[in-house]
Amino acid sequence: MSRTLPNIIITGTPGVGKTSHCELLAERTGLKHLSVNDVVKSKECHEGWDEEYQSWIVDEDKLLDAIEDEVKQGGCIIDWHACDLFPKSWIDLVVVLRVESSVLYDRLTERKYPELKLQENLDSEIMEVLLQEARDSYDEEIVVELQSNDAEQMDENVDRIEAWFKQWKENNSSA
């Protein structure tokens, strides 16, 4: 079954601005902001809480089962700090948000991240872990890297993704 609306993943290291981008995009496009974090909590797709990292230990199979029907229908903006678990056939665009280390450091410090988690996330951003994961998991023409250091860049990114969305709808309309 072909989708009448696309599915977009917005991914990147924690603190890059995924949620902020998804909320703006959902407002502008009418697509649904699917926060994986919220699904993991509300549908209990986890194997417990990791005290050291202060985060849920995600059960990926359970998570995929929980969102499959909704995502297959199309029209979702998936907000998550990983992307390799979603089947290629579900996804039309993968946006990897990037941020400079000093900016990320300030954002995560403000959010009172535990030291270990803060350092690991900074390393992950510097090593381009999420960008590589996206490139390894999806066709290169659907993976886009965008900078998210300030509000102006966020606006530009949202404009660009909205323009992509309109074009996708045009290309995929049956009329």
Ligand SMILES: Nc1ncnc2c1ncn2[C@@H]1O[C@H](COP(=O)(O)OP(=O)(O)OP(=O)(O)O)[C@@H](O)[C@H]1O
């Ligand atoms: N491009 C940006 N310009 C200015 N501030 C930003 C930008 N992106 C995010 N922020 C700010 O950084 C903080 C983290 O943003 P946000 O929660 O959207 O990140 P996230 O990637 O969704 O994080 P997590 O993975 O932990 O949910 C927020 O206070 C947000 O307002």
